[in-house]
Amino acid sequence: MIDFRPILFIVGILLSTLALAMTLPALADLVVDHPDWRVFASAAALTLFIGVALILSTRSATRRINLRQAFVLTALCWLVIPTFGALPFAFSALNMHYPDAFFEAMSGVTTTGSTVIVGLDQAAPGILLWRALLQWLGGIGIIAMAITVLPLLQVGGMQLFRMESSDKSEKAMPRTAQIAGWTGVIYLGLTLLCATLYWTAGMGGFDAVAHAMTTIATGGFSTHDTSFGFFGSAWIDTIAVTFMLLGSLPFVLYLRAIRGAPGSLWRDEQVRLFLAIVVIAVAVMTLYLHLKNGVEALSALRLASFNVVSVITGTGYATTDFGLWGGFAVALLFCMMFIGGCAGSTTCGLKVFRFQVLYAAANIQLRRLLQPNGVFIPYYNRKPISENVLASVMAFFFLFILCWAVLAIGLGFTGLDFLTAASGAASAIANVGPGLGDMIGPASNFADIPIAAKWMLAFGMLLGRLELFTILVLLMPSFWRA
């Protein structure tokens, strides 16, 4: 049997923190005298009450948790936050049904960015700030997890990113906790910088803060129904592209760069390949838009860079409906969804390092065909890849495609057409945001899809955000035995 007390203790701390976060939108609504401030205040009170109750009722338990408990804890955290984070949506002036509210909160905290809310431009500042906050917290949450928990859980090759010192020694946890803390400071700093730049570029102060939070988190929630199309500013688009990219790089490397190793960012193979993919994709897309679709060169560059970066980083901001760009553009962007950014960033998707490991493995298989008895060693970042990591990454890839297929079939069953189902499933698991087609494409949103599909998509977002394994392991009967 699993001892839930130390798990619930941490969940209690998390809920209390969430309750504190809810006071910010309450203040925002108070300032403009919008009645929703009561909603946030009550939601905060309820969340705080349950959080404190959990802490008090489990405070006597041991603080040590084992591997099994760590998996339950991880999944539970990312389930409990949207469950309570949905309360303000459900009780606010928007008057959303709970499934819709849960979908929105899950889409927020997983930094997906799919929305079911129509009429953002008329929404109260509290709700808009809450959406941005959920993404911002989700973003730093996943970075912290990628530094502390995921490498220890050995999820899908994340053991590659175990800190050298974190292996067995007693000092390991405090050190990684310290690193995670400093990463948080950098995250905050980048957010403030982004907000300032947005503001100087002409955004209103509130919009600048809200968008900065969802940009650096590569989340994609906007305060306007037309997303970044609302601003129509090349300068704002450029800032967004820059900070979406910054949000897609491994945050530990920023720390290392600040601490006197500025070359570590550029020497990292994952960073290099990611940026190379972005540059090539933007160049190809620009040429395509210019030559095939007849878009003026500079506009083509702007459209291509914004949308390619928005999709590959899994942000999901839109300036236009790229679904209308033709088969080549759509197919390319669809593949971008799966790629994602770097491990240790706020992005989701398969992540670049996994493609590097898979490529190395496939390359070796091809070379082995000619020298069946040859010994080939795959490398990642100038270090040999262990059998263990290799098998883990390959299994991750298989499960990713499998989960996508199952989710797409499930979505089809709720009545969605094939394109909507296939792209919606990909967008959810890769935490991108918009899908393809009239219904859930960049020019539309998720308001009108069936409720069953919303639950499925929310589950898909959770699955993708927690690198599949963390959730799938809980579904194995053997997990709960012994």
Added chain:
Amino acid sequence: MIDFRPILFIVGILLSTLALAMTLPALADLVVDHPDWRVFASAAALTLFIGVALILSTRSATRRINLRQAFVLTALCWLVIPTFGALPFAFSALNMHYPDAFFEAMSGVTTTGSTVIVGLDQAAPGILLWRALLQWLGGIGIIAMAITVLPLLQVGGMQLFRMESSDKSEKAMPRTAQIAGWTGVIYLGLTLLCATLYWTAGMGGFDAVAHAMTTIATGGFSTHDTSFGFFGSAWIDTIAVTFMLLGSLPFVLYLRAIRGAPGSLWRDEQVRLFLAIVVIAVAVMTLYLHLKNGVEALSALRLASFNVVSVITGTGYATTDFGLWGGFAVALLFCMMFIGGCAGSTTCGLKVFRFQVLYAAANIQLRRLLQPNGVFIPYYNRKPISENVLASVMAFFFLFILCWAVLAIGLGFTGLDFLTAASGAASAIANVGPGLGDMIGPASNFADIPIAAKWMLAFGMLLGRLELFTILVLLMPSFWRA
């Protein structure tokens, strides 16, 4: 440098055989006094001339070929046959452009079944027989390769199917050649049985033979534009379903069954899972058609079984446009395309055994999460899977998805819309036949797509048919060095 002489010697033998095969449609056209008989006669003469020239000019070379030569030989065989097999299409009364003719021949010999010919019902018997023959020869060709060459080349996990005796001993090749020979007899026997049954069910004699050849080869070429919809007979549909399934099982097991081990078919894990997938998919699809689409129960069963089997076996016969069945049905059938049948059969796709290996690997990764130091051994058919096979299959899966994505993007570039590009790429690599959408769906054909797309699809068919590795290895610069 690679010595091409022993390779060209075998290619010469193959071309001479192909020339002999061309005399059959010539005879068919002679019987009905259609002028196309001259086309077949001249094509046969030209092919025979080149074949014999190759044999004579290289007869002095050694007969032994090394690994590198074996790869070149395999690829060259499957390139040369459609190149010459296309001649009758190009010169016949159909008056096709050579790219169209090559597409049709490649689609034939790879048992894909995509067609660019409109007006099959009015076509001369010679051309119809030639299309059927190409598929029939392609079917037995791939079975023979799966027994003799592919396991030795260790392509994508095919080393699992190496005969126990075929390893190093001198007697190995004659034994496997003998097995391949007997398999050919079974193939012929099943074709004759299928033709007889079609005939007794009401097909004309010619149609019965032509369809029997493309059924057992899971090829999918029909003699009518409306494919099996033309006959509208439940009995004929049932025979087709039965023989498509028979064509999807490993042919060596038939041999073993005849030789006194009838249980070996049913004890084979791949066969069991394949049949289980088919039964479940048909059941689900029948329920869906009946309950959601309101199709009468027995009709639903007939439609579901025919189309599910036609797609999963990669045959590609159509009785109706399943693209109109709704998102669930389309998503399910789309996934079926990727699955394919059993290794050692005439089907393509990923093949069932690879899913079993991938599932075993993924399952072990999940179990390892809880016991990081545990030792887990994956099994296939009650035997442990070696690291080598595991890595090979996983690399195959990655390359399969990668090739699909690249092909889909390429097709999009020729101007095809996303759905057509994505489904066309999948259909080609998995050697299925029809895609999805108005343009290349089951109710249409490939006549109207751009020529560049036809070349790409033909390449995709070749790639899929030769299990990717055999072609990809030739694209590595290191293959041609040393």
